[in-house]
Amino acid sequence: MHRYGMTRRGFCGIVAALPWTLGAARSEKSGLRVRFGLVSDVHQDVMHDGLDRIEKFVEAMDKAGVDFILQLGDFCWPHPRNAEFLAAWNKFEGHRYHVLGNHDMDGGYRREQTVAFYGMPSRYYTFDAGPIRGIVLDTNDPGGTARGYAKFIAADQQAWLAEQLEGADRPVCVFLHHPLDDAGGIENRSAVRGLLERAEADRPGKVVAVFSGHFHQDYALEVHGIRYVQINSASYVWLPAAAARESHSPEIHRSHPYLRNVAAYRDPLWALVTVDLDRGELLIEGTRSEWQGADPWQRGAPETEYPRDKNRPSISGRRFELPHYSSAVEK
Numbered sequence: 001m002h003r004y005g006m007t008r009r010g011f012c013g014i015v016a017a018l019p020w021t022l023g024a025a026r027s028e029k030s031g032l033r034v035r036f037g038l039v040s041d042v043h044q045d046v047m048h049d050g051l052d053r054i055e056k057f058v059e060a061m062d063k064a065g066v067d068f069i070l071q072l073g074d075f076c077w078p079h080p081r082n083a084e085f086l087a088a089w090n091k092f093e094g095h096r097y098h099v100l101g102n103h104d105m106d107g108g109y110r111r112e113q114t115v116a117f118y119g120m121p122s123r124y125y126t127f128d129a130g131p132i133r134g135i136v137l138d139t140n141d142p143g144g145t146a147r148g149y150a151k152f153i154a155a156d157q158q159a160w161l162a163e164q165l166e167g168a169d170r171p172v173c174v175f176l177h178h179p180l181d182d183a184g185g186i187e188n189r190s191a192v193r194g195l196l197e198r199a200e201a202d203r204p205g206k207v208v209a210v211f212s213g214h215f216h217q218d219y220a221l222e223v224h225g226i227r228y229v230q231i232n233s234a235s236y237v238w239l240p241a242a243a244a245r246e247s248h249s250p251e252i253h254r255s256h257p258y259l260r261n262v263a264a265y266r267d268p269l270w271a272l273v274t275v276d277l278d279r280g281e282l283l284i285e286g287t288r289s290e291w292q293g294a295d296p297w298q299r300g301a302p303e304t305e306y307p308r309d310k311n312r313p314s315i316s317g318r319r320f321e322l323p324h325y326s327s328a329v330e331k
Contacts, residue, residue, distance in 0.1 A: 032277035034130040037061040039270040040072035040213030041233035043103065044085045046258045048248065050076070051085050053234050053268035058092045064272055068094050068129055070136075072213035072231055073101025073177030078109050078117030086118070097127060100138050101177040101214065102149040111140060124157055126164055131277050132208060133168045137161065137192075139178040144187035151178045151186045158195065165199035171208045171277065171325045172199075179212040181221055181228055197224045205325030208275055209282055217310040218286075220318055229284065232315045234269050236262035237306070243299040247292075263299065264292040265313040280322045286315030 039057050044050035061069050069092050076082040089096060098118040105114055111123055123138040141154035153161075165172065179185035180193050200207045209227040216233035244260045246253050253259055267289035274283040291313055296306050 032131040033274065034132055035064070035066045035272065035274045036129065037064065037066045037069040037270060037272055038072060038211060038231050039069070039234050039268075040231040041074040041101070041216055041235065042071070042076070042268075043074050043233070043235050044076035044082055045079075045103075045106065046256065046262065047235050047264070048252050048256045048259060050235065051088055054085060055088050056268050057234065057270050058088060060270070061272075062093055066094065066272065068097060068127075070097040070134070070175055071099065072175060072211065073099045074103045074213065074233075075101065075118070077104065077107050078114045079107065082117075095127070095129070097134065097136060097175070099136055099175050099177050099213075100140055102140055102151065105140070111138070124160065128170075131170055132275055133164075133170050133172045135161065135164055135168075135172050135174045137174065137176040139176050139186050146187055152188060153186055153192050158191065161192070162195050165195060165206065168206065171205055171275075171322075173208045173275070174210040176210070176212050178214050179228065179230060180210060181223070181230075183215070185212070185214070193223065193226070196226050200225050203325070205323040208322060209320070211273075215310075218312055218314055218316055219310050220316075222320075227282065227320050229318070231271055232269050232312075233265075236264040237296055237301075237311050239263055239296055239299060239301050240305075243296065243301045245294075245299060247294075263294070263296045263301075265289040266292045267313075269313070269315050271315050275322075277322065277325065280324060282318075282320040282322055284316075284318040286317045288314040 037057065042050050042053055075098065076085050098120050100111060100114060100123060105111055115123055125136050127134045137153060138157065139153055140150050141152045141157060142150055143152040143154050144150065180189045186192065196207050196210065207226055209229055211229050211231055213231050215230055216237050217230055218232040219230050221228045239261055246260050248259060269287045269289060272285040296311060297303060
């Protein structure tokens with residue numbers, strides 16, 4: 001199991017005067033607070049400016065002094081040409097975590113190759129970040145009936161998830177690529193949601209939130225007491241073939257042929273997340289940009305498939321109240 005140690009940014013001065021057992025998270029300042037940066041769907045192998053986008057994200061997160069950063073998938077292929085892109089991510093001075101997206105194995109790569117390229121401990125794993133435990137899932141398991149890309153969490157991974165939820169000594173944040181909502185996420189989402197709902201029912205406050213990417217949309221849902229937050233792409237909205245057009249130089253389109261299919265955001269998008277268990281608060285600070293050139297509807301994308309309240313160049317700021325989490329032994 002991967003573990004998260006104390007960072008240069010805090011969680012020091014350990015004492016025992018807390019209402020529930022946190023172990024290493026106990027602080028004389030009641031250190032029940034962690035801040036982290038999320039970015040999703042950069043698509044380095046689609047975008048001509050993916051390197052610039054990740055450099056700006058890392059710079060912003062270093063300035064914000066977050067405790068860790070995490071990318072929610074569709075990051076880059078494990079190809080040698082992406083070494084500079086990965087190196088830019090690794091310049092962040094704190095802990096860095098990865099989620100596997102469905103496009104991270106494009107080009108004939110296997111999941112194990114991408115795991116090794118990113119330096120992940122495994123396809124799915126846990127890490128401790130002060131007052132929370134992060135649970136990273138892999139939604140690319142074989143199974144289900146979908147054609148094309150897999151979007152499934154197999155029985156062995158579900159059993160592992162159930163064990164992690166049962167054994168966690170602190171609230172958890174779940175990170176995965178495909179969403180668990182009913183808009184077209186993983187095929188067996190109901191089974192996985194059931195595991196989270198049972199854990200939350202057994203101990204209210206156990207599940208802080210579930211963060212996902214994949215859809216390149218901006219929204220959040222609360223289902224049976226679980227908060228599901230969709231993190232928009234850092235880069236673009238993918239458009240239907242009828243809306244494709246070349247908006248850059250011929251040279252750029254020759255080297256990045258998929259660019260004609262995207263409505264790009266002028267600036268990269270990301271989220272700064274704060275979990276504050278003292279306040280009982282989950283705070284998401286988003287970012288806002290503009291369309292780079294014509295928007296999807298000007299290019300002919302149908303609003304029925306591209307709703308304006310979700311397909312927008314922004315990640316919304318949000319605040320959620322969190323239920324009090326009590327440990328097995330309350331003092």
